[in-house]
Amino acid sequence: MTRTPCCERMGLKKGPWTAEEDQILVSHIQQYGHGNWRALPKQAGLLRCGKSCRLRWINYLRPDIKRGKFSKEEEHTILKLHGILGNRWSAIAASLPGRTDNEIKNFWHTHLKKRIQKSGVHNGNASSRILQEAQANTSLDASSAASSTVTANVMIANYGLPVRNINPPIAGFYGAVSSDTFGEIEDNHGSCQLSEEMEFWYNIFIKSGQTS
């Protein structure tokens, strides 16, 4: 038995939101909150699926959303965090108040990725110069990298982080990163606003990396 996606239900509208729909959604959430996204459209009188409402609210209508160009600091933070976490946009967004995962993802694909490619990096998941440098400078062999993977998995298991979020590049990064790179990240640690989870990764992969 397969689940029918809510958006496939007949009569539900798709595509760009109108100002009127935005208004309805905002006022409904302001009044009642969004306890149940699936039930919300019906309650609010919107011909949209719950997912669509949630996305619209989170990515566009939330009052605390910061719009406009990314600052240099934000750019820098994204590059750093992507180098550590890979495409975990929501985790990266957690460290950039007011920015959404979708916005960061779009920014990455349209600006940063291109810039990195221009500078000669073409490793699929290698986001930053840092990672590129780490890979170029590494003196660790494959077995070291593999043991780093094990270390990462053990840490994740012990600390209860979601397993699906383990990103192979993280272990690779940890295994391959040079001491210079550790230093560079540490130097910038203070200038980046890190979420709780990022602090966690920072402690595991950066601080512990220096002592191993």
Next chain:
DNA sequence: AATTTAGGCAACCGCCTGATG
């Protein structure tokens, strides 16, 4: 001025995970 191309971004899709019965 008209057409084509490229860039940017909003929105959708499908999968995964955790919660619940």
Next chain:
DNA sequence: GCATCAGGCGGTTGCCTAAAT
């Protein structure tokens, strides 16, 4: 333990606009 549901996430698509020809 299993099935189902709802929420969340990342990948991808497609539309709109600006720039180039």
